[in-house]
Amino acid sequence: MKPVPEELRDGPFTNATARSLGFSAQDLTGARFRRLFRGVHVAADLPVSFALLVRAALLVLPDDALASHLTALRLWGLGVRSVLPLHFSTNSAAQVRRDDIRLHRRRGRLRMAVRDHIGCTGPDRTYVDLATIVSLVELVQAADHLIHRGHTSRSQLRSYLDRCHLDGVVRARRAFAYVRERAESPMETLIRLMLVFARLPEPECNQEILDACERFVARCDLVYWRWRVIVEYDGAWHERSKQQRARDRTRRENLERLGWTVVVVLEDDLRSPKAIVWRVHTALRDNGYEGARPLFNAMWTRWFA
Structure with missing residues (x-):
């Protein structure tokens, strides 16, 4: 069996390149190669990263x-x-x-x-x-x-x-208009927009909470200063060790001791987005919020539910 040359081992290649090195279309269907796109292959033992996939696609584009x-x-x-x-x-x-592959033709110059x-x-x-x-x-x-x-x-x-x-x-x-400089994760943004588009007040992103002596207590995802409500997304809760969970619990208890209500949103909670909004609304109401109840219109349902 003909050995695979370095030119075909380092990255994606076209069928034309393979033919120029003496490999037929039938050779490319064997176990030594993997098809990425029509007309583009890679050595089967080469890990296929996202960057490699993009480079492969570029071989068949202008x-x-x-x-x-x-x-x-x-x-x-x-x-x-x-x-x-x-x-x-x-x-x-x-x-x-x-x-x-989607190729978009653009009139304006691409930089x-x-x-x-x-x-x-x-x-x-x-x-x-x-x-x-x-x-x-x-x-x-x-x-x-x-x-x-x-x-x-x-x-x-x-x-x-x-x-x-x-x-x-x-x-x-x-x-x-809804972009914020202090937003630090896509899930945090998602939850903030769930609340805003349900007509609840907008929380501030990633704020530091201090105690009465101005000592640092915690940095929190979404903060309602006026009603002392914190909303936090914790997608990694199930993956944490017992020690990490204990530290999280102590941090939360310290915040509650200072008079904060903490609403924790777990990854599984995202399956019921309206329930998240109602939990936040209840926390706000219990802390003096007198605004309107959440409103879930057709657009909210389209985006979140």
Whole structure:
């Protein structure tokens, strides 16, 4: 059996490259290779990372193609929705008809950023492009993430939105009104928006709680200062050791001793989003909130339920 040369072991390759090295289409169907896309293979023992998958797709796209939309967002560190189809943008007139790849033809000039050695759209452009395919909630999650990770800033993104005229920018501006600089996780953003779009007051993100002597007690996800209510997302609760859980319990008891009501949202709670909102409303009401009850309109149900 012919040994696999280094040219076919280091990364993805096209059928044409394989043929030039003496490997037939039948060879590529054997156990030594794995098909990633139509016309693109990789050595079977090479781990398939997201970056490798993107590089593989680029082999069948125009030379100027850049990762964009959801694919660029994942390169910038946030996965929203499924990996496939991969999204790319081009200024060329080429068309690609594949279920696992979406090629967007763009009239405006594409400016390349680089993530994981892959050309992609920059964070601000990625945010606007996303506005054409994702929900408003996912848009806010994307912007909160990009700002928290330091890929852009709220002022920089605002300036970009003011001066650009790309498809999706009107929707991106609308979502930007809900973007917060101190938001630190997509789940925290999701819960904050659940509350806001149900017409409850908006909590502040990631605030430090001090005791009467101004000593640090805790840094909390979502804080209602006026009603002394804290909302925290704890998706890793089930994975923690007994010692970690004991520390979490002590931290919570310290907050409650200072007069705070702590509402903890676990990963499983997300299956019943209305119940989360009602729990927060009850905590606020018990601490003096006299505002309206939550309102779950059709849009809220579409986004969260």
